[in-house]
Amino acid sequence: MSELLIMGLFGLAIYVFARKMEKKPILPWKESSHTSEVKFTAKKEKMNKHSIPLDQEPDIFRNLLNEIKEIDSHMIRHKDNTFVLMAEVEPVNYFLLSQDEQEAIDVTFERWLAQTNYNIQFYLQNRYIDLSEPIEEMRKSMIEADDLHENAIQYGKSMVEELTKWQQVAPRYETKRYLLFTYKINQSELTADSKEELEEKTVDKAFSELYRRFNTAKSQLRKARMNVQLLTNEGICEVLYHTFNRRKAIKNRFKDFGVNEMLSLYVTADQDDARIEAVKEGYDNETSKKETDDKAS
Known part of the structure; x- marks a missing residue:
C-alpha cells in the first residue's frame, strides 16, 4: 500500500x-x-487612434515636420508661432591647449551658460566627408599644368586613384555642431491694423530677439576661441537634408541642387537677376539661330 x-x-x-x-x-x-x-x-479593448498596426511603418518624416509652418527669414517657424534660429559652431582644439588655456575656456563657457535665462539647445550632426571636390581640383590642376614632369604626373594620378579608393573603402565622418535658439511670439500682445502688418511685426520681433541672443553667444564664445556663424535659409535646409537623407546625401550632394536648379520647385520661384539675364540671352540666341537656319533652308 x-x-x-x-x-x-x-x-x-x-x-x-x-x-x-x-x-x-x-x-x-x-x-x-x-x-x-x-x-x-x-x-x-478599444483601439487607440494613435496606435499603429504591426504591418504599417510609422511616418517619421511627416510626424517630425507636422508642426513646422515654413522656413523663412533665416528661421524655422512652427504653427504655434515658435521661431527657431540656428547657428553653426566651429570648435576649438581643446586638448592641444595648455592647462591654463583650458581653464580659461571652461570659465568663459560656464559664465555664458550662467548668464542665459532662455532656452538653448545643442545639436550634433555626423556628416560624410566628401573628398570628390578636392580630388577633382587636383585632377584638373594636373591636366591644365604644362610644366610638370612625367614622373610628377604619374605620382599625381596614382595619388588621386588611391584617395578615391580610400574614400570608397573606408568612409570618414565629421561632426557638425549647432546652437538652436527658440523664441515664442504671442500675437495677442501685438497691435496691428491689418493681417499683413501683424505678420510682419511677428517675424520682426522674433528675428530681433533671436538675433540678439545669437550675438550674445557669438561674442561670449569668441573669447573661448569658438566661431559662431548664423545659418541662412539654405543652411537650415542643408542641415535638415543631411538629417533625413544621411545615406543619400553621399551620392546626391546638397551643393549640387542649386547648380542643377533643383531648389526651384516651380517656374514662378524666385530667381536672381543674373539668372534671368542668362535665360533671356540664351532664348535670344536660340531664336536668332533658328531664324538664320530657316532663311538658309
Whole structure:
C-alpha cells in the first residue's frame, strides 16, 4: 500500500512539473475558462487612434515636420508661432591647449551658460566627408599644368586613384555642431491694423530677439576661441537634408541642387537677376539661330 502511495505522489510531481514547463494551468478545466476570459477582454479593448498596426511603418518624416509652418527669414517657424534660429559652431582644439588655456575656456563657457535665462539647445550632426571636390581640383590642376614632369604626373594620378579608393573603402565622418535658439511670439500682445502688418511685426520681433541672443553667444564664445556663424535659409535646409537623407546625401550632394536648379520647385520661384539675364540671352540666341537656319533652308 505504501508503495502505491509513493508511486502516486511521484507521478503527481512529474505531472505538476510538466504542466509548469509547458506554462499551462495545473488543473485542466481551468484552461478553457482562462481562454474565454482573454477573448472577452480583447473584445472590450478599444483601439487607440494613435496606435499603429504591426504591418504599417510609422511616418517619421511627416510626424517630425507636422508642426513646422515654413522656413523663412533665416528661421524655422512652427504653427504655434515658435521661431527657431540656428547657428553653426566651429570648435576649438581643446586638448592641444595648455592647462591654463583650458581653464580659461571652461570659465568663459560656464559664465555664458550662467548668464542665459532662455532656452538653448545643442545639436550634433555626423556628416560624410566628401573628398570628390578636392580630388577633382587636383585632377584638373594636373591636366591644365604644362610644366610638370612625367614622373610628377604619374605620382599625381596614382595619388588621386588611391584617395578615391580610400574614400570608397573606408568612409570618414565629421561632426557638425549647432546652437538652436527658440523664441515664442504671442500675437495677442501685438497691435496691428491689418493681417499683413501683424505678420510682419511677428517675424520682426522674433528675428530681433533671436538675433540678439545669437550675438550674445557669438561674442561670449569668441573669447573661448569658438566661431559662431548664423545659418541662412539654405543652411537650415542643408542641415535638415543631411538629417533625413544621411545615406543619400553621399551620392546626391546638397551643393549640387542649386547648380542643377533643383531648389526651384516651380517656374514662378524666385530667381536672381543674373539668372534671368542668362535665360533671356540664351532664348535670344536660340531664336536668332533658328531664324538664320530657316532663311538658309
